[in-house]
Amino acid sequence: MTGKPENDRCPLCGGRLKPGLATVPFLLPNATVLIKNVPAIICSSCHEPYTTGKVTDRIIDLLNSLRGLQAEVLVLPYPELKSAPTLMPVMEAHAWPVT
Numbered sequence: 001m002t003g004k005p006e007n008d009r010c011p012l013c014g015g016r017l018k019p020g021l022a023t024v025p026f027l028l029p030n031a032t033v034l035i036k037n038v039p040a041i042i043c044s045s046c047h048e049p050y051t052t053g054k055v056t057d058r059i060i061d062l063l064n065s066l067r068g069l070q071a072e073v074l075v076l077p078y079p080e081l082k083s084a085p086t087l088m089p090v091m092e093a094h095a096w097p098v099t
């Protein structure tokens with residue numbers, strides 16, 4: 001048995017949680033953003049992904065950088081965490097057309 005007790009069971013269905021990569025949708029006021037390859041713990045029963053604190057913080061930063069964006073659906077890769085945590089390789093967003 002590995003993992004912390006609070007991460008061990010799915011709050012929705014009680015299934016076992018396993019680490020993996022997930023595509024996680026986020027609903028923003030002006031867009032739906034799909035972030036791919038997010039490190040998450042995923043329920044083996046209902047496949048609901050859960051992100052942990054550091055990953056969630058990173059996603060919030062990413063979503064904040066998209067605030068002014070006018071787009072209905074965006075698909076973004078999750079930024080790699082291998083580099084320094086303070087480095088913010090999310091600036092691809094600036095390449096998106098913003099009106």
Ligand SMILES: [Zn+2]
Nearest residue numbers: 010013043046
């Ligand atoms: Zn579940």
